[in-house]
Amino acid sequence: MGATIDIRSLTKTFGAGPGAVHAFGPIDLTIESGSFVSLLGPSGCGKSTLMLMIAGLLDATRGDVFFDDAKVDGPRTDIGIMFQDNTLVPWRTVEGNVALQLELRGLDPRDYADRIRDLLRSVKLDGFQHRHPYELSGGMQQRAAFCQALVHEPDTLLFDEPLGKLDAMTRESIRTDLQALWMQKRPTVVFVTHSIEEAVQLSSTVCVVTPRPGRIERRIDIDLPWPRDLEVKASARFTQYVREIQGIFHDYGVL
Amino acid sequence: MTMVSSSMPPEPGMAARAAAWLAMALRASWPFAAFFIGFFLVWEYSVAIFKIPGYILPTPSQIVSNGWADIPRLLDYTLITGAESLIGYLLAICIGVPVGLAIAFWKPLQRTVYPFLVSLEMVPKIAFAPLFIAWLGFGLLPKVIIVVLVCFFPVALNAIHAFGSLSDELTRFCRSTGAGPLRTFWKVRLPAALPQCFVGFKYAALNATVGATIAEFMGSDQGLGFYIQIATGNMRPDLAFAGIFFLTLLGLALFGAVSLAEKLLIPWHITLRRH
């Protein structure tokens, strides 16, 4: 199971003086080990910034992040990250891009050949391992990036709007894959999204983030059965959660 | 000429595809070929029709026949100018890329050397040519230095840009793996920088023969620049044009070689551009 992530009075301000942008905070949040927590909010409310600070890739202005009581003070290398723009490089094939994660860690991709093959098969990319990113559709690229983020078997995963640019059908199918993965391995997942339905469907907890400066307005535990298939999505309680969150954004003037 | 130089050698056993490709290339480029041939025909006949004397403007056929008569010297001088250009060009790359790298990765240099380079870029480098000839004489060295001078800036400035512009996302990805600077460089930064580096290499390739020729104009006793200058002084524009023709070939050869290197080194980028 993944790490418990503790966020304490975390604040980020970009720049200084009159031009400073108070991106968000102070934020206090505990993400339990093995939970699937969504950060749900409109664009510009600081979700990406928060995610980068959890990953140790951006310094906080004030406050701290702890992984199982260890303070984050540099890039966490034991996690898997999917960035808002995918990190596939154009000079490598799909397989090579997945291997890049390993090579950068000083690991020999040959030792992981089976793992890479299984991963690609699990997202239906078998047969495309020797293609380059530009030969793939947006959805396939995102699946490849998914494998790249997971190949080193991290048990804490950060996703920044991984499905943001995809069409509805592709989104639905990758959500299903993601959910299956989480149910099977129970990693700690921090999932940034601006889709209310997506957050309710995937999460054990939804954190509603409101903008300027970003704050966690509400923490909602989603008490729905797993797996959250089409039937669950059609249920009255699912709709109720969606309405409740829509209400919060409405009151906040976002919707 | 352009048609042929931009083609790749056909793979063995693909004669049919090569033929189809050739037919398509012909169909696509016949207007160009027709214009090209037409240009020389008009040239040839206008000289006769308007009775322009040969010491002012020779006909293409005169250029070919008189140039052919002097071919051993032209080839000899092509080699000399070619050597000056190539040595200077390669030196410029060997100096320009490391300088670009150093400036891209070392902040103090960005505030000192980089603005200096940018202001030097404004100076027409070729204006230094007479000085180098005066300092270093008629030999190979001053020509090579002038070629280095005109090739260095495009190489270095593009290298600075290339190595300094890795996306935030990829930079963070590399950091999140814990990879050290050297591994990050070989696996990500270098390949990501190559396309922009080649922009500089290609631009410099165009400069190289220009630099060598002008250096030879300034003071020299051999080479195509020297040849063109002497021919013009002797009222032999036909031979000057023959010299210019070989200079053009030289430039094309260098540019073609760099383009080929680009195709071989970063085939993914060419394909990417086509999409």
Ligand SMILES: Nc1ncnc2c1ncn2[C@@H]1O[C@H](COP(=O)(O)OP(=O)(O)O)[C@@H](O)[C@H]1O
């Ligand atoms: N490097 C930066 N410099 C200045 N402002 C920034 C920077 N990065 C983000 N911001 C600002 O911080 C706010 C939050 O950005 P971001 O975390 O990207 O939001 P989200 O991911 O929720 O869309 C935005 O107003 C954005 O303009």
Ligand SMILES: [Mg+2]
């Ligand atoms: Mg964002």
